[in-house]
Structures are given as structure tokens and as C-alpha cells.
Amino acid sequence: MKILSATQLKIVDALTIERQHISSIDLMERVAKICAERICSQYTADLPVVVFCGMGNNGGDGLAIARLLSEQNRMVQVIVVRHTEHFSADAQVNFDRLPKSLQATLITVRSENDAGQLHIKENTCVIDAMLGTGINKPVTGILETVIHKINSAPCTVISIDVPSGLMIDHSSGELPDACVQADLVLSLQLPKLAYLFPENKRIVPHFECVDIGLDQQALLEQPSPYYFAERQDIAALLVPRNKFSHKGTYGHALLLAGSSGTSGAAVIAAEACLRSGAGLLTVHSTKQTVDALSYRLPEAMTQTDEHDSFITFCDDLSSYRAIGFGPGVGRASETQQLLKSVIQRFQGRLIIDADGLNILAENKTWLEFLPKDTILTPHPKEFERLAGPSDTHFDRLQKARAFATRYACILILKDTYTHICMPDGSVVFNSTGNAGLAKGGSGDCLTGIILGLLTRGYPPPQAALTGTFIHGYTADLCAEMMSQESILITDVIRQLPCAFKQLESTNKFFRS
Numbered sequence: 001m002k003i004l005s006a007t008q009l010k011i012v013d014a015l016t017i018e019r020q021h022i023s024s025i026d027l028m029e030r031v032a033k034i035c036a037e038r039i040c041s042q043y044t045a046d047l048p049v050v051v052f053c054g055m056g057n058n059g060g061d062g063l064a065i066a067r068l069l070s071e072q073n074r075m076v077q078v079i080v081v082r083h084t085e086h087f088s089a090d091a092q093v094n095f096d097r098l099p100k101s102l103q104a105t106l107i108t109v110r111s112e113n114d115a116g117q118l119h120i121k122e123n124t125c126v127i128d129a130m131l132g133t134g135i136n137k138p139v140t141g142i143l144e145t146v147i148h149k150i151n152s153a154p155c156t157v158i159s160i161d162v163p164s165g166l167m168i169d170h171s172s173g174e175l176p177d178a179c180v181q182a183d184l185v186l187s188l189q190l191p192k193l194a195y196l197f198p199e200n201k202r203i204v205p206h207f208e209c210v211d212i213g214l215d216q217q218a219l220l221e222q223p224s225p226y227y228f229a230e231r232q233d234i235a236a237l238l239v240p241r242n243k244f245s246h247k248g249t250y251g252h253a254l255l256l257a258g259s260s261g262t263s264g265a266a267v268i269a270a271e272a273c274l275r276s277g278a279g280l281l282t283v284h285s286t287k288q289t290v291d292a293l294s295y296r297l298p299e300a301m302t303q304t305d306e307h308d309s310f311i312t313f314c315d316d317l318s319s320y321r322a323i324g325f326g327p328g329v330g331r332a333s334e335t336q337q338l339l340k341s342v343i344q345r346f347q348g349r350l351i352i353d354a355d356g357l358n359i360l361a362e363n364k365t366w367l368e369f370l371p372k373d374t375i376l377t378p379h380p381k382e383f384e385r386l387a388g389p390s391d392t393h394f395d396r397l398q399k400a401r402a403f404a405t406r407y408a409c410i411l412i413l414k415d416t417y418t419h420i421c422m423p424d425g426s427v428v429f430n431s432t433g434n435a436g437l438a439k440g441g442s443g444d445c446l447t448g449i450i451l452g453l454l455t456r457g458y459p460p461p462q463a464a465l466t467g468t469f470i471h472g473y474t475a476d477l478c479a480e481m482m483s484q485e486s487i488l489i490t491d492v493i494r495q496l497p498c499a500f501k502q503l504e505s506t507n508k509f510f511r512s
């Protein structure tokens with residue numbers, strides 16, 4: 001799905017109203033109904049709910065949610081924070097629709113004094129509907145005081161659409177002074193760009209997109225470089241194996257990996273590759289790695305390098321559909337020359353990771369000669385070595401986009417929401433994965449999966465998207481069964497067949 005700006009969301013909102021022949025107040029009612037259902041499903045009826053409402057349409061959502069929750073016999077208290085003189089038209093309608101019981105207990109915050117006297121009880125669910133996408137400046141005054149009250153109260157907070165106080169279209173790299181720290185954000189229809197940056201994890205630890213039925217055509221019409229990959233997007237990219245096929249159909253991969261003491265990186269990448277569809281795999285490595293592989297992974301073919309400690313030379317590349325270079329290779333000058341020769345000679349699909357990226361960082365002129373659509377998979381530190389430091393995560397994202405465009409490569413910048421930057425300037429944020437992956441070997445596994453998909457015949461953009469998604473998805477499956485603390489990357493590889501199977505089950509081409 002796309003990620004749109006606040007201005008674009010307003011346009012889509014208006015087009016939805018026009019094309020679905022509904023009034024704005026009916027759209028607000030739809031939003032409120034969906035949010036109220038989600039809140040009811042999350043919390044039992046004995047938990048008191050306090051709804052903080054602003055004066056704009058976000059506040060209008062809150063007022064309608066309060067009414068719907070009280071119709072479900074929930075204990076509801078409404079607090080209106082009068083940060084402007086008048087309600088928006090739809091918020092006014094929903095204010096007037098409040099049942100008498102809610103009007104009787106309504107609290108209005110008009111002054112700092114009112115805000116200071118607020119008391120939020122323990123074990124309450126706070127619904128934050130003060131400011132949404134309409135925020136136009138940093139929050140001050142009574143809103144700021146109320147926000148600090150909410151943040152210091154021992155309660156659970158659900159923000160409607162946006163944590164009040166957060167600007168959604170970019171990130172300054174610092175938390176705003178006054179911003180609600182939500183436990184959960186119910187983001188209307190689409191995620192917001194700011195939710196994907198690490199500096200905002202305290203205010204948006206979790207978000208869920210709630211489908212409010214905005215006009216699909218209007219969403220398509222809005223241009224955006226930013227996308228968020230979800231399960232159905234990736235499942236649709238999967239291609240079944242052909243009944244009339246043989247191992248040659250699915251290509252031959254070459255993995256250039258391993259050096260003295262890092263055989264494991266090669267073994268991990270090799271196994272992940274073979275579990276991701278490649279017909280054949282040859283691993284070119286040191287004798288120690290080749291010995292480990294023949295014991296651990298008999299399905300892989302091997303070539304032993306002349307040198308005992310690192311890889312130096314690989315003869316004929318013509319029979320390979322895809323090459324993976326990097327896991328555990330080290331940075332010996334002969335290994336550097338091997339990468340140079342691969343870049344110069346190889347016409348197929350190429351993925352470069354780990355020390356391969358560090359070698360590129362030391363030889364930046366080689367970047368100009370990367371085969372088109374080469375996939376690079378840096379973590380933030382490796383990216384910094386390649387492209388220099390960035391002040392904020394937003395700056396880093398823009399740098400990564402420019403890098404992918406300049407070198408016509410696909411840059412997978414690994415992070416919580418890994419950014420997959422395409423040569424055309426677009427970025428897909430990955431939605432899977434967990435902190436159990438923050439361990440050595442994780443990147444080798446990703447490289448192996450993507451190498452397998454490239455070899456199998458997926459075009460590089462699809463291999464990058466699918467590989468990144470399934471890597472995180474498999475770790476999420478593992479995290480359902482075991483603690484994130486204990487997950488080993490070999491556990492993830494072992495679950496790859498189940499992960500592929502689950503994704504295939506939602507693709508119609510696998511069901512016949």
C-alpha cells in the first residue's frame with residue numbers, strides 16, 4: 001500500500017465523499033464505528049474509557065467513538081480540549097449527537113488551570129483524539145499540558161489516526177516536545193511516514209492500519225514514492241514451480257563467501273539460498289568452509305579456492321544466473337580484486353553484502369560499474385561507509401534513494417522497517433521481522449534467500465521485496481513459537497519452508 005502525505009489524505013478524503021456519494025459526516029461515522037469495534041475487541045467492558053477530543057475532525061472522530069462506545073454500555077468519559085474557538089463542522093455535529101449521559105459528565109478544558117486539574121485514574125483506557133493529520137505547528141499551551149498529563153498517567157493510550165502532536169510527513173530526528181506516547185495507533189487506511197522512523201518508536205511502538213474504505217482509485221491517483229509492503233502484496237508476487245521443469249529451469253547460483261574463521265556465514269547463506277528455490281548452488285570458498293559445507297549441506301556443490309584463508313579467484317562465471325558475494329569474505333586485497341573482476345565480467349544478477357559492501361566502500365569508483373539492478377544489502381553502518389553520515393533517519397532515507405538512483409541499483413537498507421530503495425526513486429518499507437533477528441548471521445540468511453530467488457528467476461526488484469519480507473515473516477513465525485531472545489538464524493532457515501507455504505496459500509496460482 002502507498003504512504004501519502006497529510007495533504008494527499010485530505011484530497012482522497014474529499015474524492016471518497018464525492019465518488020461514494022456519502023457525506024463527510026457519514027465517512028466520519030464509518031471511521032468511528034471501525035475504531036470503536038477495534039477498541040471493544042481489545043479491552044473488556046469493565047475498563048473505563050476516557051476520550052480526549054480536539055476541535056477538528058480528529059476530535060469529531062473521538063466524539064463519535066465516545067457515543068458508539070457508550071451505546072455498547074462501556075463506561076465512557078469525554079474531555080473536550082478547546083484549543084480553538086470553534087469545532088469543525090463535523091465535530092460540532094458529533095458534539096451535538098452526544099447522548100445526555102455523556103453531556104452530563106463532560107469536562108471542558110479551556111485554560112491551563114483546567115488542564116492542570118485533570119486527573120486520569122489508573123487502569124483507564126485513554127482514547128487520544130485531539131489532533132490528527134491537521135496539525136500545522138508544534139503543540140503548545142493547553143494541548144501541551146494535557147499531553148504531558150496523559151503521558152505521565154498510568155493508563156493505556158490508543159491514538160486515533162495520529163498521536164496528537166506528531167507531524168506525520170517527515171521526521172526532524174528528535175521527538176517533539178509535546179506528543180502523546182501511544183501504546184497503539186489506529187492509523188486510518190494507510191501508515192504514515194513518521195511511524196517508520198526509529199526515533200518515533202516511543203510514541204508509535206505499534207500501529208495498525210484500519211481500513212475505512214477510502215476510494216481505491218483516488219488512492220491510486222495520488223503519486224507517492226513511498227510504499228508499505230504487506231502480506232498480500234508479497235504473496236501476489238510468488239510464482240509456482242512449473243510441473244514440466246527440471247533443475248536447470250531454476251538456475252544455477254554461485255555463492256562467493258567465507259574466509260578463515262567465518263565458514264558459518266557461507267553455510268547460512270548457502271542453506272537459505274537452497275531453501276529459496278534455486279535449482280543448483282555452487283559455493284566457492286576456502287577449504288575449511290568447503291569441508292564444513294560437505295558435512296552440513298550435501299545439496300550444495302563446492303569449489304575450493306587456491307588460498308587457505310580467503311577467496312582470491314573464480315574462473316568461469318558464464319554458467320551462473322546469479323551470484324552472491326560477501327558473507328564472511330573479509331577484505332584481503334586478492335578478495336577485493338575478485339569482487340572487481342565479478343563486477344567487470346558478470347552479466348547476470350548480482351547481490352553484494354557484508355564485506356562485499358565494505359570493499360565497495362573502500363573502492364567507490366567501482367560503484368559506477370555495478371551491473372544494472374545489482375542488489376546491495378547494507379545495515380546502517382555499512383551504508384554510512386558507502387554514502388557518508390546522515391543527520392537524521394529522514395536524511396538517511398533521502399540519501400539511500402539518491403544512491404539507488406545514481407548507481408541504478410536496488411539498495412536494501414536494513415532497519416526495523418527495512419527500506420528497499422529502487423532505481424526509480426521509489427521506496428518500499430518492509431513490514432515484517434522482529435528484534436530476534438538482531439543477531440549475527442541474520443544478514444547472511446537474507447543474502448541467501450534473495451540469491452535463491454534471483455537464481456530461481458525472480459526479477460531483482462521482486463527478489464528484493466519478496467526476500468526481505470519472507471526473511472522477517474519467517475522470524476515472526478519463529479517468535480510465535482519461541483522467545484526472540486533465543487531464536488537462532490538456523491531456526492529461521494528451518495522455518496523457511498513453512499513461511500513460503502503460508503504465503504503461497506493466499507496466492508490464487510498455488511491453490512488450483
Ligand SMILES: NC(=O)C1=CN([C@@H]2O[C@H](COP(=O)(O)OP(=O)(O)OC[C@H]3O[C@@H](n4cnc5c(N)ncnc54)[C@H](O)[C@@H]3O)[C@@H](O)[C@H]2O)[C@@H](O)CC1
Pocket residue numbers: 009010013027028031054055056057058059060061083084088130131132133134135136137138139140143160161162188189214
Ligand atoms: N482523511 C481521512 O481519511 C479521514 C480523516 N478523518 C479525521 O480527520 C482528521 C484530520 O482532521 P482535521 O483536518 O480537521 O485536523 P485535526 O483534527 O488534526 O486538527 C485541526 C485543528 O487543529 C488546529 N491545530 C492544528 N495544529 C495545532 C496546534 N499545534 N495547536 C493547536 N491547534 C492546532 C487547526 O487549526 C484545526 O482547527 C484525521 O486525522 C482523522 O482523524 C476522519 O474523520 C474522516 C476520514
Ligand SMILES: [K+]
Pocket residue numbers: 058128129130131132159160161162163164
Ligand atoms: K489523535
